[in-house]
Amino acid sequence: MAVTVTRRDPRYLALRRGHNLRWPAHDADAAERILICESAGDAQAALQQVVTAGLRPTVRSGGHCYEDFVANNPGGAILDVGSVSQVTRDASSGTFHVGSGAQLWNTYEALYKHYGVTLPGGVCGTVGVGGHVSGGGYGPLSRLHGLICDWTTAVHILTVDRNGKVMPIRADAKEHPDLFRACRGAGGGSFGLITEFEFNTLPPAPSEVAKASLSFSWEEMTLQKFTDILVNFGKYWETRGQERDTWGMYSVLELAHRSSGKFSLSVQFCNPDGTCRDLQVLQEYLNLFVKWSEKSNTAKAAIGRNDWFDACAMSAGDAANRRGKYKSAYMRRGFTSAEATVIYKYLTKEIEGTSLHAASFDAHSYGGAVNRREMAEKTSITQRGSVIKLQPLTYWEDPQEGATQTQWLAEFYEELYSGPDADPQHAGTPYWNHQYQGCYINYPDVDMLKYNYWPQLYYGEDNYKQLQAVKRRYDPNNVFHHSMSVRL
Numbered sequence: 001m002a003v004t005v006t007r008r009d010p011r012y013l014a015l016r017r018g019h020n021l022r023w024p025a026h027d028a029d030a031a032e033r034i035l036i037c038e039s040a041g042d043a044q045a046a047l048q049q050v051v052t053a054g055l056r057p058t059v060r061s062g063g064h065c066y067e068d069f070v071a072n073n074p075g076g077a078i079l080d081v082g083s084v085s086q087v088t089r090d091a092s093s094g095t096f097h098v099g100s101g102a103q104l105w106n107t108y109e110a111l112y113k114h115y116g117v118t119l120p121g122g123v124c125g126t127v128g129v130g131g132h133v134s135g136g137g138y139g140p141l142s143r144l145h146g147l148i149c150d151w152t153t154a155v156h157i158l159t160v161d162r163n164g165k166v167m168p169i170r171a172d173a174k175e176h177p178d179l180f181r182a183c184r185g186a187g188g189g190s191f192g193l194i195t196e197f198e199f200n201t202l203p204p205a206p207s208e209v210a211k212a213s214l215s216f217s218w219e220e221m222t223l224q225k226f227t228d229i230l231v232n233f234g235k236y237w238e239t240r241g242q243e244r245d246t247w248g249m250y251s252v253l254e255l256a257h258r259s260s261g262k263f264s265l266s267v268q269f270c271n272p273d274g275t276c277r278d279l280q281v282l283q284e285y286l287n288l289f290v291k292w293s294e295k296s297n298t299a300k301a302a303i304g305r306n307d308w309f310d311a312c313a314m315s316a317g318d319a320a321n322r323r324g325k326y327k328s329a330y331m332r333r334g335f336t337s338a339e340a341t342v343i344y345k346y347l348t349k350e351i352e353g354t355s356l357h358a359a360s361f362d363a364h365s366y367g368g369a370v371n372r373r374e375m376a377e378k379t380s381i382t383q384r385g386s387v388i389k390l391q392p393l394t395y396w397e398d399p400q401e402g403a404t405q406t407q408w409l410a411e412f413y414e415e416l417y418s419g420p421d422a423d424p425q426h427a428g429t430p431y432w433n434h435q436y437q438g439c440y441i442n443y444p445d446v447d448m449l450k451y452n453y454w455p456q457l458y459y460g461e462d463n464y465k466q467l468q469a470v471k472r473r474y475d476p477n478n479v480f481h482h483s484m485s486v487r488l
């Protein structure tokens with residue numbers, strides 16, 4: 001039976017919120033109770049109890065949601081499935097079963113130690129599988145192996161029918177295929193409560209990875225150098241970076257605000273066979289940037305080699321809970337100089353009384369195995385032609401700074417997508433065109449709600465219609481909803 005935590009419980013204040021400390025913004029926005037479920041059976045009983053009582057359920061696995069979709073639930077109940085976290089393999093079929101509450105690092109560890117395989121997911125070890133896989137799930141091995149949702153072969157989900165009855169469903173490519181597809185990338189919190197993901201097979205974990213990073217001093221930076229770095233980065237991922245021998249390479253250009261002193265380019269690499277026997281691809285890549293870096297006098301970036309498991313453990317880290325705001329964009333092509341100029345402008349901008357030292361514009365290498373065309377049909381992630389994925393973000397501690405920080409980021413983003421490459425009908429957003437492919441639902445941004453075409457931005461036009469049909473069929477009473485959930 002689920003443990004119920006109410007306002008009188010000393011655990012309440014800690015458990016009513018997730019990773020992003022912005023929510024609940026006010027006490028009145030908070031859920032009245034949190035139900036801690038230990039098993040799929042617990043979750044089913046708890047969900048039935050909440051729905052029968054006429055309360056709104058929100059679902060939490062790892063609690064890493066960027067927006068307020070879970071914590072903002074006035075008078076309602078948070079169903080926390082973080083303890084539904086088994087990672088097992090069926091001995092006869094060989095199918096892997098991962099509980100939706102499992103955290104990424106625990107999952108990587110269990111899959112590696114017991115079976116030598118992995119999920120090609122994100123770096124942060126405390127992200128929950130429940131939200132991560134529902135929204136796609138992307139990380140350092142995705143260019144080599146695709147998104148996690150590409151590997152998902154079945155989903156166990158609790159839906160609520162028209163009469164308010166909780167219905168446990170196992171959805172796969174044959175049974176409930178439309179619901180299955182929706183659970184592969186359309187984002188959590190729209191269709192039901194997922195208790196488990198199945199994977200018939202999973203890719204082998206690499207044996208070894210090489211890592212390197214370069215840093216670039218803001219003091220020595222000019223607009224011209226900055227533009228050259230961005231244009232080179234983009235050009236590489238648009239061209240050479242899509243060739244098969246580079247798919248084991250994952251790189252992040254982390255453009256930190258000037259007040260932090262420097263910005264960086266990090267890279268993880270393995271050959272497609274999961275070894276480091278030939279580092280030429282990596283070396284060629286680093287050579288493109290070394291001349292602008294702080295290490296240019298040594299003309300070489302230091303490359304470290306680690307067992308993949310150790311490297312994964314080191315970067316899994318512990319992401320401290322904090323206040324943050326995030327945006328996203330998929331890029332089909334590299335950066336233009338017009339884009340670089342806007343990025344430079346905002347990363348060198350100062351705002352009196354506000355520190356932007358934790359703000360950053362992160363460009364992640366993308367494509368490779370992610371861009372397998374057939375996956376646009378099989379999953380709900382239809383962005384299968386992009387070569388870079390962007391994540392502009394900012395963090396702050398003082399709640400009073402929230403308005404200025406979010407305004408800086410909103411103006412930055414809007415100006416970036418109002419330039420010559422923007423579609424004039426969708427100015428201010430990276431709407432789908434020859435240059436962009438919209439936004440990533442696992443990096444949700446409620447600022448986009450002001451555009452009536454926000455669902456198409458995240459999902460594409462036809463795909464969104466399909467998702468709405470799934471919503472009408474499996475959640476006809478809109479029991480599972482938040483500000484960016486799929487509409488009926």
Ligand SMILES: Cc1cc2nc3c(=O)[nH]c(=O)nc-3n(C[C@H](O)[C@H](O)[C@H](O)COP(=O)(O)OP(=O)(O)OC[C@H]3O[C@@H](n4cnc5c(N)ncnc54)[C@H](O)[C@@H]3O)c2cc1C
Pocket residue numbers: 018019058059060061062063064065066069070081100101121122123124126127128129130131132134135136137138139187188189190192193194195319442443482
């Ligand atoms: C520090 C950090 C690092 C990140 N790194 C990456 C990365 O490298 N790659 C990447 O792709 N993403 C990354 N993300 C984004 C991450 O994938 C999403 O925030 C994801 O949705 C988090 O899942 P969660 O279960 O931890 O979050 P939660 O807050 O628990 O849930 C997120 C959303 O999914 C819904 N949901 C959660 N569990 C379930 C369930 N069991 N059934 C149905 N709906 C559910 C929630 O209702 C909510 O709408 C990162 C996020 C953070 C905060």
